[in-house]
Amino acid sequence: MRQHEKMIIYNLFPLLAGKFSGWEPHLARAADMGFTWVFVNPIQKTGSSGSLYSIADYFDINPLFVDPSAGGTALDQVRGMIRNAEGLGLKVMIDLVINHCSVDSRLTRDHPEWFVREPGGRISHPFAFEDGKKVVWKDLAKFDHRNSRDKEGMFLFFMKVVRFLADLGFRGFRCDAAYQLPRALWERIISETKREYPDIRFFAETLGSSPDETVKTARAGFDYIFNSSKWWDFHSNWLMMQYALTREICPSVSFPESHDTRRLFEEYGNNLNGVKQKYLFAAIFSAGVMMPMGFEFGFRRKLHVVSTRPEDQEETGIDLRDFIRKVNGVKAANKIFQEEAPSEVMHYENPHVLLLWKASATADQEALLILNKDTYNKQHFHADNLHRYLQAGTPFTDLSPEYAMDYVPEPFSYDLRPGQGILLVTNKGNAAWDES
Numbered sequence: 001m002r003q004h005e006k007m008i009i010y011n012l013f014p015l016l017a018g019k020f021s022g023w024e025p026h027l028a029r030a031a032d033m034g035f036t037w038v039f040v041n042p043i044q045k046t047g048s049s050g051s052l053y054s055i056a057d058y059f060d061i062n063p064l065f066v067d068p069s070a071g072g073t074a075l076d077q078v079r080g081m082i083r084n085a086e087g088l089g090l091k092v093m094i095d096l097v098i099n100h101c102s103v104d105s106r107l108t109r110d111h112p113e114w115f116v117r118e119p120g121g122r123i124s125h126p127f128a129f130e131d132g133k134k135v136v137w138k139d140l141a142k143f144d145h146r147n148s149r150d151k152e153g154m155f156l157f158f159m160k161v162v163r164f165l166a167d168l169g170f171r172g173f174r175c176d177a178a179y180q181l182p183r184a185l186w187e188r189i190i191s192e193t194k195r196e197y198p199d200i201r202f203f204a205e206t207l208g209s210s211p212d213e214t215v216k217t218a219r220a221g222f223d224y225i226f227n228s229s230k231w232w233d234f235h236s237n238w239l240m241m242q243y244a245l246t247r248e249i250c251p252s253v254s255f256p257e258s259h260d261t262r263r264l265f266e267e268y269g270n271n272l273n274g275v276k277q278k279y280l281f282a283a284i285f286s287a288g289v290m291m292p293m294g295f296e297f298g299f300r301r302k303l304h305v306v307s308t309r310p311e312d313q314e315e316t317g318i319d320l321r322d323f324i325r326k327v328n329g330v331k332a333a334n335k336i337f338q339e340e341a342p343s344e345v346m347h348y349e350n351p352h353v354l355l356l357w358k359a360s361a362t363a364d365q366e367a368l369l370i371l372n373k374d375t376y377n378k379q380h381f382h383a384d385n386l387h388r389y390l391q392a393g394t395p396f397t398d399l400s401p402e403y404a405m406d407y408v409p410e411p412f413s414y415d416l417r418p419g420q421g422i423l424l425v426t427n428k429g430n431a432a433w434d435e436s
Contacts, residue, residue, distance in 0.1 A: 007288030034328030047102025049139035082169035093172025179209035186220035251287035273419030372416035
């Protein structure tokens with residue numbers, strides 16, 4: 001049986017954080033908010049485009065993050081950063097980018113047989129479709145993991161990259177564009193890595209993949225995948241269908257926004273109710289949750305893999321740290337929110353109210369989320385008997401991060417504030433709070 005993990009992830013975006021010597025306040029803030037992991041985007045030396053995901057040298061560090069006045073080598077500074085994080089109770093993961101490298105990397109000259117070629121012989125660039133338009137990343141060269149004449153040499157090279165990062169102290173890998181690579185490749189990388197480093201976790205980035213591709217990727221041995229709950233409208237069926245497809249294969253991680261998306265405060269027009277709603281839902285929907293740096297302060301400027309700098313940190317007057325700390329505390333203290341629990345959207349006559357039922361597969365817990373989908377207006381909820389939505393007949397504990405009730409009356413009648421979520425948990429055998 002899979003062991004429960006407190007997978008509460010803070011994405012410390014390197015270009016926004018700046019030099020390693022200045023990362024400690026960000027790490028301390030993440031730990032104070034109850035995060036247990038820190039994810040950092042690539043920190044290796046880039047090609048001429050400067051994109052974090054256009055890696056030119058997998059074994060050298062981007063000079064933007066190295067502080068010459070801090071002493072020690074670049075690798076010493078990385079190790080020091082990880083030691084600081086671990087001293088705060090945080091594990092650190094990093095992107096593993098093996099779908100492509102920088103088009104001006106020495107690898108394209110030293111190992112031309114490792115790359116996909118166009119009919120005329122030119123190195124192929126990765127691409128994606130965004131809003132129906134083909135976007136080609138001309139600064140990237142696509143590795144040929146399927147048809148290269150030297151697949152074994154390429155595999156050994158990337159195992160060397162994995163060992164390099166693991167020996168620096170990284171305990172997890174977010175595998176960029178994982179669904180675009182062969183399942184057999186991931187199976188081998190994951191199994192061989194875990195023989196040497198049993199505690200390392202692998203996370204599959206599957207955004208943009210079809211449900212079938214996501215299932216195939218999840219079956220490769222990943223510890224977690226990322227789900228698409230960020231785009232759910234709280235009405236349509238697709239999210240629960242996708243959740244059911246992968247739930248028993250591999251747990252997933254939700255996020256309210258990411259470095260690839262618009263900032264939620266900008267997208268929602270500064271609607272604080274909507275931002276809180278999205279974080280609460282992301283945190284309790286699936287086994288893991290990830291939040292990017294700046295979300296806690298309502299940053300509006302989108303993170304950019306080339307141009308973002310520390311000067312882009314914003315003075316907003318917004319501080320969500322206490323709310324996030326409470327939500328993360330609920331997730332960390334209850335096993336039902338650390339697993340892919342059987343879940344169902346329950347029918348309720350008011351279409352502006354979401355009822356989400358969850359039942360732990362491993363602990364004696366059930367949960368009911370009563371969520372106001374409307375982030376601008378109050379919505380009324382009434383139930384003569386709340387227990388008709390649950391299997392257990394035991395009393396409720398209100399674990400809501402805001403406006404929690406000491407006693408949940410029945411009949412239950414409540415005017416939900418805009419975007420408000422009420423989180424009720426029943427526990428048949430143990431206390432609702434699990435401090436293990």
